[in-house]
Amino acid sequence: xxxxxxxxxxxxxxxxxxxxxxxxxxxxxxxxxxxxxxxxxxxxxxxxxxxxxxxxxxxxxxxxxxxxxxxxxxxxxxxxxxxxxxxxxxxxxxxxxxxxxxxxxxxxxxxxxxxxxxxxxxxxxxxxxxxxxxxxxxxxxxxxxxxxxxxxxxxxxxxxxxxxxxxxxxxxxxxxxxxxxxxxxxxxxxxxxxxxxxxxxxxxxxxxxxxxxxxxxxxxxxxxxxxxxxxxxxxxxxxxxxxxxxxxxxxxxxxxxxxxxxxxxxxxxxxxxxxxxxxxxxxxxxxxxxxxxxxxxxxxxxxxxxxxxxxxxxxxxxxxxx
Amino acid sequence: xxxxxxxxxxxxxxxxxxxxxxxxxxxxxxxxxxxxxxxxxxxxxxxxxxxxxxxxxxxxxxxxxxxxxxxxxxxxxxxxxxxxxxxxxxxxxxxxxxxxxxxxxxxxxxxxxxxxxxxxxxxxxxxxxxxxxxxxxxxxxxxxxxxxxxxxxxxxxxxxxxxxxxxxxxxxxxxxxxxxxxxxxxxxxxxxxxxxxxxxxxxxxxxxxxxxxxxxxxxxxxxxxxxxxxxxxxxxxxxxxxxxxxxxxxxxxxxxxxxxxxxxxxxxxxxxxxxxxxxxxxxxxxxxxxxxxxxxxxxxxxxxxxxxxxxxxxxxxxxxxx
DNA sequence: GTGAAAGCGCTAACAC
DNA sequence: GTGTTAGCGCTTTCAC
Numbered sequence: 001x002x003x004x005x006x007x008x009x010x011x012x013x014x015x016x017x018x019x020x021x022x023x024x025x026x027x028x029x030x031x032x033x034x035x036x037x038x039x040x041x042x043x044x045x046x047x048x049x050x051x052x053x054x055x056x057x058x059x060x061x062x063x064x065x066x067x068x069x070x071x072x073x074x075x076x077x078x079x080x081x082x083x084x085x086x087x088x089x090x091x092x093x094x095x096x097x098x099x100x101x102x103x104x105x106x107x108x109x110x111x112x113x114x115x116x117x118x119x120x121x122x123x124x125x126x127x128x129x130x131x132x133x134x135x136x137x138x139x140x141x142x143x144x145x146x147x148x149x150x151x152x153x154x155x156x157x158x159x160x161x162x163x164x165x166x167x168x169x170x171x172x173x174x175x176x177x178x179x180x181x182x183x184x185x186x187x188x189x190x191x192x193x194x195x196x197x198x199x200x201x202x203x204x205x206x207x208x209x210x211x212x213x214x215x216x217x218x219x220x221x222x223x224x225x226x227x228x229x230x231x232x233x234x235x236x237x238x239x240x241x242x243x244x245x246x247x248x249x250x251x252x253x254x255x256x257x258x259x260x261x262x263x264x265x266x267x268x269x270x271x272x273x274x275x276x277x278x279x280x281x282x283x284x285x286x287x288x289x290x291x292x293x294x295x296x297x298x299x300x301x302x303x304x305x306x307x308x309x310x311x312x313x314x315x316x317x318x319x320x321x322x
Numbered sequence: 323x324x325x326x327x328x329x330x331x332x333x334x335x336x337x338x339x340x341x342x343x344x345x346x347x348x349x350x351x352x353x354x355x356x357x358x359x360x361x362x363x364x365x366x367x368x369x370x371x372x373x374x375x376x377x378x379x380x381x382x383x384x385x386x387x388x389x390x391x392x393x394x395x396x397x398x399x400x401x402x403x404x405x406x407x408x409x410x411x412x413x414x415x416x417x418x419x420x421x422x423x424x425x426x427x428x429x430x431x432x433x434x435x436x437x438x439x440x441x442x443x444x445x446x447x448x449x450x451x452x453x454x455x456x457x458x459x460x461x462x463x464x465x466x467x468x469x470x471x472x473x474x475x476x477x478x479x480x481x482x483x484x485x486x487x488x489x490x491x492x493x494x495x496x497x498x499x500x501x502x503x504x505x506x507x508x509x510x511x512x513x514x515x516x517x518x519x520x521x522x523x524x525x526x527x528x529x530x531x532x533x534x535x536x537x538x539x540x541x542x543x544x545x546x547x548x549x550x551x552x553x554x555x556x557x558x559x560x561x562x563x564x565x566x567x568x569x570x571x572x573x574x575x576x577x578x579x580x581x582x583x584x585x586x587x588x589x590x591x592x593x594x595x596x597x598x599x600x601x602x603x604x605x606x607x608x609x610x611x612x613x614x615x616x617x618x619x620x621x622x623x624x625x626x627x628x629x630x631x632x633x634x635x636x637x638x639x640x641x642x643x644x
Numbered sequence: 645g646t647g648a649a650a651g652c653g654c655t656a657a658c659a660c
Numbered sequence: 661g662t663g664t665t666a667g668c669g670c671t672t673t674c675a676c
Contacts, residue, residue: 008663013655020656023661038452043429044369045653049668053366064391072385076412085426088410090398104407107365130360214589241589264586267536267563330647335671342672345645367669371652 005033016041055085056290057105057112059098061178063090065208065234066262067279068115071137074283075113082291093178093208095119099127106131111290113137118180135289137282139182140301147289148301149282153183153259156275156306157190160229160257163273163308165199167316169227169255172199173220175206175213175239177231184231187259191229206231213238218246226254226317233258233265233274240268240313251315261309270312277306327355338363377407378612379427379434381420383500385412387530387556388584389601390437393459396605397435404613415500417441421449428453433612435459440502457611459604461504462623469611470623471604475505475581478597478628479512482551482579485595485630487521489638491549491577494521495542497528497535497561499553506553509581513551528553535560540568548576548639555580555587555596562590562635573637583631592634599628 002009007026014020015030022030033039047053056079060068076086087109089101095118102112111133117124121141128134128143135147164172174191177184188203195201202223206216213235220228220239230236236258243250250256250270258265261276285302324331329348336342337352344352355361369375378401382390398408409431411423417440424434433455439446443463450456450465457469486494496513499506510525517523524545528538535557542550542561552558558580565572572578572592580587583598607624 009653010655010664011662014662017655021661026662040429041655042370042653044366044375045668046655047366047668048364048370048652048670049654049656051668063385063394064388066386069386069391073412073414090395092395107362210586210589237586238589241586241591244591264532264559264563267532267560269563269566331670332647332649332672333645336646339671343645348646363671364669367652368671369652370654370668371670371672373652 001033001037001039004037005029013041052110053085053108054083055087055109056287057087057089057102057109058115059089059091059102059105059112059117060115061091061093061098061118062208063088067232067234067260067277070279071115071283071286074280074285075287076283078284078287079291084287084291091118093118095123095180099123102127103130111135111293113286113290114139115286116181116183118178120180133290133293135286137286147293149286149289149304150301151183151277151282151304152306153186154190156259156277156308157187157229158194159306159308160259160273160275161190161194161199163310164227164229164255164257164314165194165197167255167314169317170198170200171223171225172201172227172229173223173225174201174203174229175216175220175231175235176203177206177235178208181208187231206235208232208235210234210238210241214242217242221246221248221254227314228254228256230256230258232260233262233272234260236272236274236313237264237268240272250313255314255317257314265309266311273311273314274309275306276309278304323355323359323361326359327351335363374432375430376405377409377431378609379409379411379424379431380437381411381413381424381427381434381439382437383413383415383420383440384530385410389554389556389582389599392601393437393605393608396602396607397609398605400606400609401613406609406613413440415440417445417502421445424449425452433457433615435608435612436461437608438503438505440500442502455612455615457608459608469615471608471611471626472623473505473599473604473626474628475508476512478581478599478630479509479551480515481628481630482581482595482597483512483516483521485632486549486551486577486579486636487516487519489577489636491639492520492522493545493547494523494549494551495545495547496523496525496551497538497542497553497557498525499528499557500530503530509553528557530554530557532556532560532563536564539564543568543570543576549636550576550578552578552580554582555584555594556582558594558596558635559586559590562594572635577636577639579636587631588633595633595636596631597628598631600626 002012014022015027091098098119112131114136116138128146137149191201206212217239258272258274261274265272324334336344337349413420434453436458438460450468459471513523528534539561580594580596583596587594
């Protein structure tokens, strides 16, 4: 390459990085040769020398969950705009895999974006000291070097409860999310507050997928609620399916709500009442927190607002069961 | 590190890689020091030296599509078992982004897994010469250095048609997938054969998502089919939603089929008749083809069988519309 | 069985 | 403005 252009390797580097001025003549020769050979600097050598890979690692509990896929679709293009890559790891909801994936990624990348981590706070703090930079999505971590982007689940659930209460609902069943999910805790905190205001809330363990919702729907019904509040939309879809099988009509016999607002939610008759979360925005913001690392104390968490989306799956109760 | 253990860096390397025998005494000192410092070899340096990153790049058109998320969940653990990483890129169905992503990944990784590529065959061949190794999923490429893993969509669609024909269906509407999708071509090839055997098939452009299916369902109905054959399950779910809105009963008024067998398909009443594709197996096989690169001529494509899954969304036609 | 040293490809510091 | 050189951290000769 340098030989073809008859210049030193340093000159090639200067032309390609634009770090120092090079005479027009040489610069052209270098560019011609580079184009001719389809030459690109070896990334490994660049990383070794600079210690920076311009890559951010993204760790998610489950890529098949549309929520995280969307977060990724927010983060990746935002990063690409500045010439950064994203490297994704799926942990299958396993806290141990999560920790290992983050640690290992940390050796390659300049920063890690940890989405809805299931690991303990202790290990999370450990990670903070090991990784070059860390931003956590959907989990509050009090640590000077950990940035956080938080969706306001508490506010969303509060709005959902207010909506149901205003329709006249008094008895709800809440289908809990995965264990150790911070976002589940936020939702439940809001439910406790709502319960203090006269709403009767039964909670049952469930999960985060449609099969989970399908499985527990009948049990939920056993508690005679007027509304079933699912951890997220995907779970709610499973609930709706099961209710249909059971001959229970929504919202006539029981109301159902979700959370997140995935594409199917608007379509599935009668339309799922949910809380819209700007998922791509979450991804973009998380990337930005990582990119502007050091531009200020990261102790403040970025909060992302949500919006109630009322559709056909909620209605006043009390028409009674058939 | 080497200083702490009072040995040369070469000895450290030999202990850690296990390349050459080292006396028990030294080996223990090295291991202790490594554990104490939580030492790990710098990956960039290893890559620079060896030219191998033990990383495979996976390029998919859309991560939000459960299909590709599942393929990934097949490939990643299989690769991890051998100490390999996967690096994922989402191209948003854009052939240009796809080419760039694969090319750029190729500089980092030891091989690229290109899933359902939308780019032209010409560019695909170009890629083959640029990349260290290439396996293509769901696309037939005749090139000596390109391995292929193909799902037998043709066979699946043939079975689906046979099933519908045996129920007595004579007029179908097929909702086409994304342009340039090889798998769509395979399905259509099977449909043409079926058409030659007396099945009347109307094809209309659609896409690969639930909103796509929702959008075109009414148009499909306009062709007065007794069955609607969707490109995939996700599309079919959109169709089912729209039909419900329109007061059209499945399978009484019209039968509906999907393809792929995603988790929701089994749940959604009345249960979606579809073709089950072993998605994780596809991912695993693709990884294996990449890993055993050079272990033989890659000109033969690996074919993955599929299986018809009959559920409630298909039934004999002819009860007529209400 | 062990250490010293070369060199992977690149960029920054240092001559000229 | 340009070339020469050192050195990023590792593994692999090559000597001993």
